[in-house]
Amino acid sequence: MKKLSYIILGLIIGAVLTYYFCPRNPELDAMETKLNTEAKIVKPQGIIDQAYAKKLNKNWTKYRKPAVDSCAAMGGHKQDDRSVWWSAKELKNYLRYSKKQADSLNYKITGYRVYLGVYGQEAGPEKCDLSTMFLVPTGEKRHAEASMSPFNFVGNETDLPVSPLNRGNGGNGGYPN
Template sequence: MKKFILFIFGILLGIAAYYFYLKITTDGTDVTIVAPKGLITPEEAKTLDQAFNSRHALISDSIVKRPDNRSAWWSLEDMKNYLKYAENESKELGYNMDGVRVYLGAYPTEAEVGYTTMFLVPTGVENISQGNSSLFNMLPPGGGDIPGGSGLNDSSGGNPPSAKYPQ
């Protein structure tokens, strides 16, 4: 009887460990949340935003001569769709996508609301077969823009466009 109780206890303990420690969903995907490198606090974001004020004022007041965009916004759905699209397109172009680069840009005409825009482009390394028997197989450096990869623009600007952090 004592062995049977230990057996049942072991099964219950195994189920609890599976449920609480492995954090596996019913479809088998891992739902562990990992904080990305480079997270900053809201205070650090405010410091970065304030450090940009003089640069923004110089451009907006001296060159553009009207309020200009200070931020870009994409919906979560658009971001997820873009990442899936860019990763698939990168594979078709023969690249392994390893990230996204954000560029500052400007619309070429005054017809747009605010000159400044921000756009994303996929980055990665070319997917090449490397036959190397060396013990120290050097991987190519990552992070280059993928030639021919589609970028994502068409974000919403700040409200108003010149609004500072936080909005």
């Protein structure tokens, strides 16, 4: 009976030591962390309700549309584009692409800026003089973790030398009622 208790005690101690000293699978740990991170969705700052978005769009129509469309008319167009649309797949792909490009240039992306633009003669007669929008990654140059400077300069976001995203589908309609 005494030998059996030693065997059981030995198995328990062996199991405990195996648990603490055997290497774990880092890929499984990374997947677990990723799943836990993805589950936490935080509402971004700047979210507005749809009623306010409709009001902003109506204000644009009231105060800007006549001037913008009159400029488009001078170029021979009925009206100018007032929105740009990209599919969710295109945006996700661009976010991954721009991050990879920034990483290869040793930049850290901290945000994206939306610019308004106007197509020139090179766009052809169907787009010439019409509005467009494009996304440009912003951020900062990566620095070594061990730095002589004890200061962390925040707010140095500049446009990065990464290819911007353009050529979304333009739209003439206003925000849906």
